[in-house]
Amino acid sequence: MSVWLNDAELDHLRRQAVAAGLGMDPFLRSLILGVELRPRPPDTYAALLRELSAIGNNINQIAHTVNAQKYAADSQVDRAVALVQRAWRLVKDSF
The missing domain is CATH 1.20.5 (Single alpha-helices involved in coiled-coils or other helix-helix interfaces)
Structure with missing residues (x-):
């Protein structure tokens, strides 16, 4: 499946995946499955x-x-x- 995103949308998606501590693929799968994603806690x-x-x-x-x-x-x-x-x-x- 292909999804077309503009630069701003792709940048936003990348930032959200990083904040959740996930790669883009697992992040998108989690969203599709309705998982409530939260930002990853700080390392400390x-x-x-x-x-x-x-x-x-x-x-x-x-x-x-x-x-x-x-x-x-x-x-x-x-x-x-x-x-x-x-x-x-x-x-x-x-x-």
């Missing part, structure tokens, strides 16, 4: 998820300690706040 996405998971683990450890002691020391609260701020910076810097 997996690293960001690992880092956020580690931060969440640290916050859970802090919460467990606080629950066991029935109080939170200022240093524990400061550490939790720092972890949340770090997570926010990671997300903000990744996008």
Whole structure:
């Protein structure tokens, strides 16, 4: 099957395929099959998820300690706040 596209249409198609992380043929097949295509996540996405998971683990450890002691020391609260701020910076810097 042949499809004729003008230069602007072909350029747009190429950009969309690249954004989805697919070649042109798989991109077109996916569109034809009605697959909801989304832009490929940035390369740093997996690293960001690992880092956020580690931060969440640290916050859970802090919460467990606080629950066991029935109080939170200022240093524990400061550490939790720092972890949340770090997570926010990671997300903000990744996008």
